[in-house]
Amino acid sequence: xxxxxxxxxxxxxxxxxxxxxxxxxxxxxxxxxxxxxxxxxxxxxxxxxxxxxxxxxxxxxxxxxxxxxxxxxxxxxxxxxxxxxxxxxxxxxxxxxxxxxxxxxxxxxxxxxxxx
Amino acid sequence: xxxxxxxxxxxxxxxxxxxxxxxxxxxxxxxxxxxxxxxxxxxxxxxxxxxxxxxxxxxxxxxxxxxxxxxxxxxxxxxxxxxxxxxxxxxxxxxxxxxxxxxxxxxxxxxxxxxxxxxxxxxxxxxxxxxxxxxxxxxxxxxxxxxxxxxxxxxxxxxxxxxxxxxxxxxxxxxxxxxxxxxxxxxxxxxxxxxxxxxxxxxxxxxxxxxxxxxxxxxxxxxxxxxxxxxxxxxxxxxxxxxxxxxxxxxxxxxxxxxxxxxxxxxxxxxxxxxxxxxxxxxxxxxxxxxxxxxxxxxxxxxxxxxxxxxxxxxxxxxxxxxxxxxxxxxxxxxxxxxxxxxxxxxxxxxxxxxxxxxxx
Numbered sequence: 148x149x150x151x152x153x154x155x156x157x158x159x160x161x162x163x164x165x166x167x168x169x170x171x172x173x174x175x176x177x178x179x180x181x182x183x184x185x186x187x188x189x190x191x192x193x194x195x196x197x198x199x200x201x202x203x204x205x206x207x208x209x210x211x212x213x214x215x216x217x218x219x220x221x222x223x224x225x226x227x228x229x230x231x232x233x234x235x236x237x238x239x240x241x242x243x244x245x246x247x248x249x250x251x252x253x254x255x256x257x258x259x260x261x262x263x
Numbered sequence: 264x265x266x267x268x269x270x271x272x273x274x275x276x277x278x279x280x281x282x283x284x285x286x287x288x289x290x291x292x293x294x295x296x297x298x299x300x301x302x303x304x305x306x307x308x309x310x311x312x313x314x315x316x317x318x319x320x321x322x323x324x325x326x327x328x329x330x331x332x333x334x335x336x337x338x339x340x341x342x343x344x345x346x347x348x349x350x351x352x353x354x355x356x357x358x359x360x361x362x363x364x365x366x367x368x369x370x371x372x373x374x375x376x377x378x379x380x381x382x383x384x385x386x387x388x389x390x391x392x393x394x395x396x397x398x399x400x401x402x403x404x405x406x407x408x409x410x411x412x413x414x415x416x417x418x419x420x421x422x423x424x425x426x427x428x429x430x431x432x433x434x435x436x437x438x439x440x441x442x443x444x445x446x447x448x449x450x451x452x453x454x455x456x457x458x459x460x461x462x463x464x465x466x467x468x469x470x471x472x473x474x475x476x477x478x479x480x481x482x483x484x485x486x487x488x489x490x491x492x493x494x495x496x497x498x499x500x501x502x503x504x505x506x507x508x509x510x511x512x513x514x515x516x517x518x519x520x521x522x523x524x525x526x527x528x529x530x531x532x533x534x535x536x537x538x539x540x541x542x543x544x545x546x547x548x549x550x551x552x553x554x555x556x557x558x559x560x561x562x563x564x565x566x567x568x569x570x571x572x573x574x575x576x577x578x579x580x581x582x583x584x585x586x587x588x589x590x591x592x593x594x595x596x597x598x599x600x601x602x603x604x605x606x607x608x609x610x611x612x613x614x615x616x617x618x619x620x621x622x623x624x
Contacts, residue, residue: 153482164363186617188585196608220478228541229540229541229564229592229599230573230578230601233545233558233601233603234580234582235337235583236337236538236540236547236558236560237460237582237603237604238462238582238583239337239461239590241555242440242441242462242467242584243334243461245441245584246441246459246460
């Protein structure tokens with residue numbers, strides 16, 4: 148077995164098939180070209196993911212901010228403190244009086260001749 | 264940065280743009296309608312003339328009509344149905360149906376009656392009583408008219424189709440926190456409909472009128488009134504008002520009402536009701552001087568004590584309507600009191616130190 152191996156090793160290698168090197172080089176170039184073609188699409192989605200993450204952070208911040216604004220705003224119906232609720236109620240009735248929506252709300256007082 | 268934008272910018276921009284599209288816009292303090300944009304003084308003057316004409320036309324001749332008023336309050340909606348009969352110069356009957364009672368006002372040349380079925384008191388005023396002439400019907404009936412205080416540039420008018428398809432003038436205007444729309448008949452200037460908006464352009468009230476009759480056949484006793492049996496006739500308007508108010512309130516909340524014996528000059532008790540403050544029932548007394556509102560809240564707060572953080576609090580804050588008001592708190596007899604209004608601190612302190620429990624009305 149050893150002798151057969153040595154005999155075969157001494158025999159000259161057969162020549163590579165014609166055009167093998169060109170085929171390999173062409174394949175590598177094709178793969179590279181394919182990678183270059185795909186790159187914008189990959190980067191688009193990478194950007195989309197990153198942009199989505201940024202947008203999510205921005206929206207979360209906005210919502211948190213607006214929630215805080217709403218808590219301190221006088222018009223918020225669910226104002227958390229007694230002062231804010233009293234202020235809201237006061238402003239609401241003031242608007243009713245000013246617009247005339249409360250025209251009749253206390254009309255009895257006018258009829259009594261006292262409310263001018 | 265430029266390179267990064269070139270590489271990944273398209274996708275990022277797309278997502279951020281989409282996110283912005285679906286994110287709600289922040290609240291803005293804008294006028295509730297287009298009237299503020301017109302800027303045409305002539306149009307605004309005409310709008311105010313139409314409003315005045317509508318107010319006058321309603322009371323020029325005998326009239327009968329019905330109206331349905333819906334008021335959107337903080338804790339619910341109140342609907343009132345009214346019938347109104349009027350005969351110049353001074354005869355009036357208004358019947359007003361509420362969820363829990365009926366209010367009737369009758370005026371004639373000799374006397375005026377005011378009765379609310381929710382309390383056993385009837386107000387009776389005779390022609391020679393002081394203040395009789397101060398109410399010159401129909402002027403001043405309803406709220407103190409704000410029209411004189413409004414800036415003409417804030418109002419506009421147009422022609423439109425009103426309730427029932429009638430040709431109307433649509434007059435609208437006001438401020439971002441007090442905006443109104445009126446539908447005025449083009450023929451006889453009757454005010455068919457009103458819409459009112461409060462802070463944040465939220466709808467606060469709608470009035471719709473119907474069954475208009477300019478030549479009504481009124482029964483002979485339309486402008487007469489007999490007090491119901493058992494009702495107590497009161498001649499002093501303040502006493503009547505306080506008794507009626509306290510009687511009505513006592514049915515709704517376990518609060519021993521306290522009434523300030525001092526309010527700044529010009530303020531009159533204009534109304535009151537039960538509300539809720541910070542989760543606790545509260546009594547809201549409203550005083551008005553014809554221009555500004557003064558509120559006194561009495562909050563039933565079990566934990567209220569002299570150590571309450573609101574005892575002695577005095578803050579000058581925006582009321583959301585373009586003005587600053589003072590909010591001052593105090594604790595008396597286990598109740599938290601809050602005074603809100605365009606006051607000095609000394610005035611608020613004086614109100615809070617002159618609260619009378621068990622008022623003798």
